[in-house]
Amino acid sequence: MKNKNSAESVIIAVFTLVGGIFVVLSIVMAIKFQFDKGHMDETDAVISHIGNETTLVDYYYDGEEYEGVNLGEYASNMYVGKVIRIYVDRDDPYRIMGQMAMKILPIIFGGMGLIFVTIGFGFMIPKYRIKKLKSRLKAEGRIINATVERIDFNTMYTVNGQNPYLVFADYRDEITGDIINFKSENLWYDVNEYINVGDQVKVYVDRNNPKKYYMDVQSSFSVIGSMEEA
Numbered sequence: 001m002k003n004k005n006s007a008e009s010v011i012i013a014v015f016t017l018v019g020g021i022f023v024v025l026s027i028v029m030a031i032k033f034q035f036d037k038g039h040m041d042e043t044d045a046v047i048s049h050i051g052n053e054t055t056l057v058d059y060y061y062d063g064e065e066y067e068g069v070n071l072g073e074y075a076s077n078m079y080v081g082k083v084i085r086i087y088v089d090r091d092d093p094y095r096i097m098g099q100m101a102m103k104i105l106p107i108i109f110g111g112m113g114l115i116f117v118t119i120g121f122g123f124m125i126p127k128y129r130i131k132k133l134k135s136r137l138k139a140e141g142r143i144i145n146a147t148v149e150r151i152d153f154n155t156m157y158t159v160n161g162q163n164p165y166l167v168f169a170d171y172r173d174e175i176t177g178d179i180i181n182f183k184s185e186n187l188w189y190d191v192n193e194y195i196n197v198g199d200q201v202k203v204y205v206d207r208n209n210p211k212k213y214y215m216d217v218q219s220s221f222s223v224i225g226s227m228e229e230a
Contacts, residue, residue: 012123019116026110040087047082061088073100137214141204146171165191184215
């Protein structure tokens with residue numbers, strides 16, 4: 001159980017960290033390019049050669065002609081003879097940058113970073129909310145004993161190629177006689193080794209909203225009752 005929870009936490013941390021790095025890189029690149037742009041002039045250039053992902057351009061700058069200068073970038077829409085806009089360093093006219101480096105790269109890195117961060121937080125925020133809800137329910141909720149009706153895999157969720165277990169339990173309301181269904185959180189151990197259909201499990205239910213609850217499967221058996229919660 002602990003290993004699966006750790007793997008899940010590592011995946012969330014990696015997505016968030018990688019996304020943060022990409023966002024920071026995009027900001028650094030944007031700042032650097034803007035700084036470089038302040039020391040550069042914009043002019044037209046003609047693509048004179050394309051080969052092995054190398055793009056050479058010819059251009060005039062400050063009355064001088066520069067031929068076969070490496071642009072340092074390539075795009076699929078480039079072709080020999082195409083006129084493009086470049087930035088030329090005032091102090092070193094052989095140092096040039098294209099529109100891709102100046103504008104597109106920060107957007108690409110920033111976009112990828114935001115996607116990774118969004119995925120990371122998309123997992124992190126619900127886990128935090130669930131943890132907070134569990135603590136509140138255990139402190140303030142109504143305790144009932146539900147009967148286990150089914151134990152199954154959660155095939156909609158996979159970590160390291162494995163699916164967690166889910167426990168489904170029912171409770172008959174003593175006042176209304178209605179059957180109330182409960183489902184556990186993802187459990188990363190073989191629940192069948194410790195609990196069976198027909199056994200009782202403790203459920204903490206919100207006194208004002210019965211749709212908010214926490215099934216405390218582990219407290220229902222002593223063997224793994226001390227194991228770390230998800």
